[in-house]
Amino acid sequence: MSFPKDPIRVACLGAGYFSRFHYDAWARIDRARPVASVNRDITKAEATGLPAYARLDEMLAAETPDLLDIITPPETHLQAICTALDHGVRAIICQKPFCKNIDEAREAVALARAADVPLIVHENFRFQPWYRTMRRAIDEGAIGEVHQITFRLRTGDGQGPRAYLDRQPYFQDMPRFLIHETAVHWIDTFRYLLGEPDRMFADLRRLNPAIKGEDAGYLLMSYADGRRALFDGNRLLDHAADNPRTTLGECLVEGSTGTLTLDGWGRVARRAFGAAEAQVILDRQDWPGFAGDCVHALQTHVISGLLDGTPLENRAEDYLKNILLEDAAYASDAAGRQIEV
Numbered sequence: 001m002s003f004p005k006d007p008i009r010v011a012c013l014g015a016g017y018f019s020r021f022h023y024d025a026w027a028r029i030d031r032a033r034p035v036a037s038v039n040r041d042i043t044k045a046e047a048t049g050l051p052a053y054a055r056l057d058e059m060l061a062a063e064t065p066d067l068l069d070i071i072t073p074p075e076t077h078l079q080a081i082c083t084a085l086d087h088g089v090r091a092i093i094c095q096k097p098f099c100k101n102i103d104e105a106r107e108a109v110a111l112a113r114a115a116d117v118p119l120i121v122h123e124n125f126r127f128q129p130w131y132r133t134m135r136r137a138i139d140e141g142a143i144g145e146v147h148q149i150t151f152r153l154r155t156g157d158g159q160g161p162r163a164y165l166d167r168q169p170y171f172q173d174m175p176r177f178l179i180h181e182t183a184v185h186w187i188d189t190f191r192y193l194l195g196e197p198d199r200m201f202a203d204l205r206r207l208n209p210a211i212k213g214e215d216a217g218y219l220l221m222s223y224a225d226g227r228r229a230l231f232d233g234n235r236l237l238d239h240a241a242d243n244p245r246t247t248l249g250e251c252l253v254e255g256s257t258g259t260l261t262l263d264g265w266g267r268v269a270r271r272a273f274g275a276a277e278a279q280v281i282l283d284r285q286d287w288p289g290f291a292g293d294c295v296h297a298l299q300t301h302v303i304s305g306l307l308d309g310t311p312l313e314n315r316a317e318d319y320l321k322n323i324l325l326e327d328a329a330y331a332s333d334a335a336g337r338q339i340e341v
């Protein structure tokens with residue numbers, strides 16, 4: 001699939017909390033040109049400085065963008081994708097969690113496929129530079145045969161009755177929270193680093209009574225060849241970092257000839273098996289944007305996929321597996337046993 005237009009004209013749906021990172025990143029990509037912003041409350045769209053609209057259909061008719069970037073919550077996704085396809089957009093990026101459930105997500109995939117329009121999920125964590133570095137190191141054999149990976153999420157923002165209210169107040173009302181909203185990033189990142197698991201076990205709990213969903217728990221993804229990927233999350237506890245939102249926690253990848261560690265500053269180090277000291281292979285940096293500038297990295301990846309034909313990661317059809325794994329996690333927690341996926 002090649003995309004003849006350069007620069008690609010991009011319009012965004014959504015001008016809430018997280019959208020600032022999308023608008024900032026689009027403005028830094030030469031081969032994309034942001035052309036419009038849509039938000040139900042039009043004052044937020046106006047604040048982006050782009051031509052502003054309150055309704056998606058009106059914007060699409062007036063601006064005819066090539067690409068729609070959807071930065072609104074899951075309940076809006078399927079409708080927005082249908083409207084965009086009806087108006088002839090050439091490509092769509094949609095934020096996670098992708099659609100309300102697996103049925104809607106499958107419908108969105110089928111509609112985009114029928115229209116021959118690439119539909120990409122904005123799953124940005126796998127684009128964080130530390131996971132790209134870890135993947136390269138694994139591929140180069142720097143730690144030998146990988147046995148296991150652990151990520152400890154310690155955001156430290158989940159304590160007390162005011163938890164999350166200043167930044168993302170909707171967190172308090174989500175009936176599915178830690179896995180659906182947050183751990184889904186590591187379900188995807190573990191797939192990026194280790195490939196496809198075939199079993200899921202989850203043990204979830206709610207620690208803060210001010211919120212509806214779970215805010216702590218373990219996910220264990222098992223691989224047929226014996227490897228294991230463990231997500232250990234607790235939003236009430238913290239980790240060492242100047243900004244706990246850089247990595248949200250700490251990661252350890254263990255292999256037969258060495259280990260890789262990620263600290264709260266985004267630093268990756270490799271320690272050889274049997275050695276006492278580790279060598280830094282990605283140092284701390286003053287990254288612009290969000291969390292290692294991963295929004296910019298994802299958007300750049302999509303633009304080069306569309307213009308240069310480089311392989312696209314995160315296509316919505318591939319993302320369906322993340323939703324199935326998430327559903328398996330909740331089913332496992334309810335049943336108290338491992339679930340095959």
Ligand SMILES: NC(=O)c1ccc[n+]([C@@H]2O[C@H](COP(=O)([O-])OP(=O)(O)OC[C@H]3O[C@@H](n4cnc5c(N)ncnc54)[C@H](O)[C@@H]3O)[C@@H](O)[C@H]2O)c1
Nearest residue numbers: 014015016017018019039040071072073074076095096097
């Ligand atoms: N990938 C990440 O790292 C990351 C981080 C934060 C949030 N998110 C996701 O991004 C999405 C948006 O999150 P947020 O924190 O910006 O939410 P938000 O509630 O702050 O913003 C959403 C905006 O969309 C507008 N809106 C909603 N429905 C609309 C519609 N039908 N038409 C026009 N405007 C509409 C709202 O008025 C609001 O301004 C969520 O799905 C969230 O999970 C992803």
